[in-house]
Amino acid sequence: PNILGTLLDGNLTVGASVTDVAGNTASTSAGLLVDVTAPTVTLTPLFGDGLLNAADALLTQLIGGTVNGAEPGSKVVVNIAGQEFVTSTAANGSFGISLSPAILQGLLDGNLTVGVTVTDSAGNTGGASASALVGIHNLPVITLNPLFGDGVLNLLE
Numbered sequence: 001p002n003i004l005g006t007l008l009d010g011n012l013t014v015g016a017s018v019t020d021v022a023g024n025t026a027s028t029s030a031g032l033l034v035d036v037t038a039p040t041v042t043l044t045p046l047f048g049d050g051l052l053n054a055a056d057a058l059l060t061q062l063i064g065g066t067v068n069g070a071e072p073g074s075k076v077v078v079n080i081a082g083q084e085f086v087t088s089t090a091a092n093g094s095f096g097i098s099l100s101p102a103i104l105q106g107l108l109d110g111n112l113t114v115g116v117t118v119t120d121s122a123g124n125t126g127g128a129s130a131s132a133l134v135g136i137h138n139l140p141v142i143t144l145n146p147l148f149g150d151g152v153l154n155l156l157e
Contacts, residue, residue: 007034035122039070046132057104057136064096070120079115109137
């Protein structure tokens with residue numbers, strides 16, 4: 001592990017040779033690709049402003065971002081309130097999932113954490129998380145008392 005940890009990403013050729021007691025020598029080599037760098041994930045702000053209100057929850061919302069250090073088509077898993085959504089990276093590293101109003105209505109009010117993991121072709125995994133505040137169920141209610149006590153504004157008042 002100490003030596004392997006010093007390797008940089010890229011092509012590596014490994015060679016070996018052996019000499020027997022009679023002085024005969026044999027050698028061979030093989031190439032491999034070293035990929036020891038985990039991909040990184042950047043999430044766009046959840047729901048645009050980090051808040052999911054009742055009006056937002058009536059529209060399809062996109063959860064997305066970008067991945068660096070992973071090939072196009074790399075597997076991306078988005079975890080929202082224990083529910084997993086799987087997608088893959090596009091040619092430019094972007095990814096996204098759409099959440100329908102039916103899914104959004106199932107979220108509980110309060111803090112919501114969204115976790116994203118990506119796995120590249122070498123099996124390296126990277127991830128990120130972001131939080132949002134959900135307020136879609138316990139909406140404020142306003143009640144007015146009768147104006148001017150009796151609902152009538154007369155000349156004396």
